Amino acid sequence: MSNARYYLFFVLCLQWLSQVCDIFYQRVQWIKDLVQVSANPYQHYIIAPDSRTLYPTAISKINGTIENASRLIRKEGNPAVFNNVSAVTLDFGKNIAGLVSLAIANTTDETQSIGITFSESPQWISGLGSDATAEKGIDETFWIETPSPGLYLVPREHERGAFRYLSMIHKSVGEVKVSQVTTHFTAMPHYDEDQLRNYTGYFHCDDELLNHIWYAGAYTVQLCTIEPKHGNSMVHLNETVPSGTPRTWYNNGTIANGTSALVDGAKRDRLIFSADTFIALPSIVSSTYDLFTVRNSLDSLFARQDRSTGQLPYVGAPYPWVYSTTYHLYTLVCLADYYLFSGDAEYFASLWPQFKLALDFSLRAIDSTGLISVDSPHDWLRFGMGGHNIEANAMLYYVLCRSIAVARLRNDTAAPIIAWKQKGDRIKSAANAYLWDPPTGLYRDNMSTTLAPQDGNAWAVLSNLTQSDEQRAVISSTLARRWVATGAPSPEAHYAMSPFASGLELQAHLRAENATGALELMRRMWGFMLRNENMTGSTFVEGYSLDGSLRYAPYQNDAKLSHAHGWSSSPTSSLMFGVAGIRILAPGGRRWSIEPMLGDLKLVDAAFRTVLGRFGVRVTKRRTYTKALIHTPAGTVGKLRLEPLECDNVAEAWGRQGVRIKLRSRAGEQIEMDEIEGGRWEVVIICVG
Numbered sequence: 246m247s248n249a250r251y252y253l254f255f256v257l258c259l260q261w262l263s264q265v266c267d268i269f270y271q272r273v274q275w276i277k278d279l280v281q282v283s284a285n286p287y288q289h290y291i292i293a294p295d296s297r298t299l300y301p302t303a304i305s306k307i308n309g310t311i312e313n314a315s316r317l318i319r320k321e322g323n324p325a326v327f328n329n330v331s332a333v334t335l336d337f338g339k340n341i342a343g344l345v346s347l348a349i350a351n352t353t354d355e356t357q358s359i360g361i362t363f364s365e366s367p368q369w370i371s372g373l374g375s376d377a378t379a380e381k382g383i384d385e386t387f388w389i390e391t392p393s394p395g396l397y398l399v400p401r402e403h404e405r406g407a408f409r410y411l412s413m414i415h416k417s418v419g420e421v422k423v424s425q426v427t428t429h430f431t432a433m434p435h436y437d438e439d440q441l442r443n444y445t446g447y448f449h450c451d452d453e454l455l456n457h458i459w460y461a462g463a464y465t466v467q468l469c470t471i472e473p474k475h476g477n478s479m480v481h482l483n484e485t486v487p488s489g490t491p492r493t494w495y496n497n498g499t500i501a502n503g504t505s506a507l508v509d510g511a512k513r514d515r516l517i518f519s520a521d522t523f524i525a526l527p528s529i530v531s532s533t534y535d536l537f538t539v540r541n542s543l544d545s546l547f548a549r550q551d552r553s554t555g556q557l558p559y560v561g562a563p564y565p566w567v568y569s570t571t572y573h574l575y576t577l578v579c580l581a582d583y584y585l586f587s588g589d590a591e592y593f594a595s596l597w598p599q600f601k602l603a604l605d606f607s608l609r610a611i612d613s614t615g616l617i618s619v620d621s622p623h624d625w626l627r628f629g630m631g632g633h634n635i636e637a638n639a640m641l642y643y644v645l646c647r648s649i650a651v652a653r654l655r656n657d658t659a660a661p662i663i664a665w666k667q668k669g670d671r672i673k674s675a676a677n678a679y680l681w682d683p684p685t686g687l688y689r690d691n692m693s694t695t696l697a698p699q700d701g702n703a704w705a706v707l708s709n710l711t712q713s714d715e716q717r718a719v720i721s722s723t724l725a726r727r728w729v730a731t732g733a734p735s736p737e738a739h740y741a742m743s744p745f746a747s748g749l750e751l752q753a754h755l756r757a758e759n760a761t762g763a764l765e766l767m768r769r770m771w772g773f774m775l776r777n778e779n780m781t782g783s784t785f786v787e788g789y790s791l792d793g794s795l796r797y798a799p800y801q802n803d804a805k806l807s808h809a810h811g812w813s814s815s816p817t818s819s820l821m822f823g824v825a826g827i828r829i830l831a832p833g834g835r836r837w838s839i840e841p842m843l844g845d846l847k848l849v850d851a852a853f854r855t856v857l858g859r860f861g862v863r864v865t866k867r868r869t870y871t872k873a874l875i876h877t878p879a880g881t882v883g884k885l886r887l888e889p890l891e892c893d894n895v896a897e898a899w900g901r902q903g904v905r906i907k908l909r910s911r912a913g914e915q916i917e918m919d920e921i922e923g924g925r926w927e928v929v930i931i932c933v934g
């Protein structure tokens with residue numbers, strides 16, 4: 246043999262050896278997997294605490310003289326002594342929520358007191374008040390009058406929804422000695438404290454940034470899960486004051502029945518909104534499977550339905566009753582999603598008449614064009630809602646498709662399935678005729694504008710309002726061309742950066758099979774948020790400016806911005822359902838599909854649970870082979886699809902019974918195995934040509 250041949254032989258041997266080693270490694274992982282069926286192998290990424298008693302982790306600033314301030318973070322030594330006019334800002338290391346308590350060791354006299362202020366962002370740390378929960382002003386300082394030594398617990402209506410920085414202010418001549426500051430963590434009120442980190446799902450890949458993003462999204466939604474008697478009390482809904490003016494704040498409004506509720510933001514608004522739930526719900530399924538909370542929250546929206554018209558509210562109680570065409574539809578999608586992921590047919594059945602009543606209301610708004618005409622300005626605080634809006638029409642088309650599927654599942658012969666199908670087809674053809682704009686490669690917002698919105702174009706792809714793969718690809722690449730350094734802007738919201746609308750865009754890129762695009766947007770936008778020094782490094786903000794500053798176009802009051810908004814958690818579900826590609830197709834997961842799309846990743850290991858059990862996939866991708874281990878509950882049935890390699894493929898699959906299957910496919914073809922029984926499968930595709 247010539248040297249070149251030896252070399253080739255050597256390379257092939259190495260390649261073979263590395264494949265064998267890799268397969269061996271995967272086997273070991275797989276066995277480990279069997280042992281720890283429910284444990285999360287990536288526990289250390291979880292941001293949620295392991296105890297409800299939280300201590301500050303660092304002192305971020307001291308004003309004036311405070312002796313032995315380190316006591317406040319070390320829990321030992323002599324008490325901290327606040328001397329004359331002085332203040333300290335403590336950092337809890339991550340965004341948290343709860344009730345503060347102070348242990349006062351002693352004071353010089355009865356006139357002493359300590360004030361406390363909160364902030365999620367370091368930008369609003371102040372001795373004058375907290376960051377804001379209302380449209381105007383800032384939230385006033387909470388004063389603890391300290392006539393005698395003892396433990397002071399902030400009353401429950403002054404539970405702070407979210408904060409990372411806690412400041413303690415002393416304003417008089419004299420001394421106050423403080424021996425401890427703690428916060429009782431109030432999020433996820435219905436969980437035992439040792440359950441807060443017991444996630445039912447996990448995600449891991451070979452990109453650390455994406456791993457951290459996944460867990461920050463999951464934690465953001467946990468912070469937005471609150472005790473329903475401590476929502477917004479709406480005391481300052483209509484008042485105006487000059488900016489920066491301190492004003493009262495209380496978190497004691499009742500927003501739902503039951504023991505937990507899912508709100509838009511942890512600091513504010515602390516109200517139930519269906520659009521926020523639409524993004525948070527699949528994040529919950531991916532991480533904690535806390536569908537109990539989703540159900541309580543949906544109950545409170547359906548309890549407010551106007552039974553004479555069928556209209557659902559824009560917001561849950563105690564917000565004044567307002568209608569929104571899109572949020573009405575989001576509520577219906579959330580109920581259908583709840584049913585899909587929980588398999589709770591009984592609960593769905595109890596609301597199905599109300600669902601149909603609400604759908605009828607939307608259908609009555611369809612005019613002679615075949616499209617729904619929007620007559621409510623309310624949406625996610627984007628402007629220009631009205632007319633034959635693309636987002637609303639794509640959503641209605643989607644709701645009709647979901648309604649037909651559910652009616653069939655329920656054997657509801659009274660449901661007007663044929664009429665629904667006709668109306669849906671009509672929306673699809675009319676929207677494409679009137680609103681699709683081939684020269685720009687996007688849909689227009691409505692018939693009287695050239696603005697091409699982010700939300701409506703994302704929804705058109707998500708809902709399958711688009712008519713071909715090519716059209717989806719055009720939208721995906723046109724949207725990607727609008728990206729800036731800080732993410733994907735929303736022209737329909739004055740080019741604000743909306744992690745909500747961009748969360749929809751993420752799903753659209755994945756639906757267009759552009760995993761590389763979706764991953765790039767996650768890194769760019771959610772990576773920006775996670776690393777920004779003025780954000781919390783642990784939760785995702787509700788919105789910001791094109792230039793990255795903490796100003797969100799719909800608000801005049803920058804201090805009001807919420808840094809833990811469940812609607813910004815889309816990567817948590819997009820990575821699970823889109824990139825790991827685990828999809829639930831029938832209630833509870835009786836039918837599923839696993840279609841990983843790794844983009845530029847080489848390894849993805851992800852799983853979550855439903856009532857039926859665990860759904861997991863571990864995929865390793867190399868130039869010449871791909872290996873996938875999948876794991877689904879017994880008694881279910883599904884489909885596995887793998888991306889093609891750059892060569893002719895041969896796939897070998899080992900099933901539960903040790904059956905070995907060989908599949909051959911030509912270059913560029915997907916490897917697809919349909920009607921696979923639930924259980925454990927291992928599939929290896931290798932290049933042979």
Ligand SMILES: *[C@@H]1O[C@H](CO)[C@@H](O)[C@H](O)[C@H]1NC(C)=O
Nearest residue numbers: 312313322323324325326422
């Ligand atoms: C601070 O602590 C040190 C020892 O840890 C102690 O000597 C000192 O008296 C304390 N200061 C005050 C004002 O209590």
Ligand SMILES: *[C@@H]1O[C@H](CO)[C@@H](O)[C@H](O)[C@H]1NC(C)=O
Nearest residue numbers: 310328329330417418419420
């Ligand atoms: C606190 O103020 C009092 C009265 O003005 C003064 O006598 C004392 O020295 C001050 N203490 C400190 C530590 O500055």
Ligand SMILES: *[C@@H]1O[C@H](CO)[C@@H](O)[C@H](O)[C@H]1NC(C)=O
Nearest residue numbers: 350351352353354394420422
């Ligand atoms: C508290 O401070 C007062 C006034 O300085 C002092 O008389 C008293 O002994 C102190 N009590 C304790 C328990 O340190």
Ligand SMILES: *[C@@H]1O[C@H](CO)[C@@H](O)[C@H](O)[C@H]1NC(C)=O
Nearest residue numbers: 308332333334370371372412
């Ligand atoms: C500490 O002093 C700085 C500078 O004067 C001020 O901006 C800040 O609000 C003060 N912090 C507190 C908690 O009072």
Ligand SMILES: *[C@@H]1O[C@H](CO)[C@@H](O)[C@H](O)[C@H]1NC(C)=O
Nearest residue numbers: 284437438439440441442443
């Ligand atoms: C949560 O997980 C921990 C550690 O695995 C375990 O000790 C604890 O019992 C679990 N708690 C619940 C409520 O499942």
Ligand SMILES: *[C@@H]1O[C@H](CO)[C@@H](O)[C@H](O)[C@H]1NC(C)=O
Nearest residue numbers: 478479480481482483484565
């Ligand atoms: C705010 O104003 C609206 C009318 O503009 C009124 O219906 C509502 O009751 C007011 N809310 C409060 C809390 O004052």
Ligand SMILES: *[C@@H]1O[C@H](CO)[C@@H](O)[C@H](O)[C@H]1NC(C)=O
Nearest residue numbers: 402477478495496497498499
């Ligand atoms: C909230 O608490 C404040 C202060 O205690 C009280 O005035 C108000 O009535 C409470 N509101 C509700 C809705 O309970």
Ligand SMILES: *[C@@H]1O[C@H](CO)[C@@H](O)[C@H](O)[C@H]1NC(C)=O
Nearest residue numbers: 499500501502544545548562
């Ligand atoms: C609580 O349940 C009752 C009875 O179903 C309902 O009338 C009420 O609106 C619910 N409250 C909230 C805040 O959802």
Ligand SMILES: *[C@@H]1O[C@H](CO)[C@@H](O)[C@H](O)[C@H]1NC(C)=O
Nearest residue numbers: 590591594653654655656657
């Ligand atoms: C619908 O009909 C099918 C076939 O008869 C049956 O298996 C299924 O249980 C029915 N579903 C419901 C919700 O009644």
Ligand SMILES: *[C@@H]1O[C@H](CO)[C@@H](O)[C@H](O)[C@H]1NC(C)=O
Nearest residue numbers: 646673708709710711712713
């Ligand atoms: C999407 O719509 C096309 C027709 O435009 C149809 O062929 C396809 O089956 C639809 N896909 C889904 C998932 O419904």
Ligand SMILES: *[C@@H]1O[C@H](CO)[C@@H](O)[C@H](O)[C@H]1NC(C)=O
Nearest residue numbers: 718721722725759761762765
């Ligand atoms: C996928 O997204 C990338 C951005 O990462 C974009 O450049 C590309 O055009 C998109 N591809 C398709 C086929 O849509």
Ligand SMILES: *[C@@H]1O[C@H](CO)[C@@H](O)[C@H](O)[C@H]1NC(C)=O
Nearest residue numbers: 367368777778779793794795
């Ligand atoms: C953080 O806020 C400060 C003060 O507003 C500002 O100077 C700084 O540029 C901000 N940093 C980032 C990364 O936005």
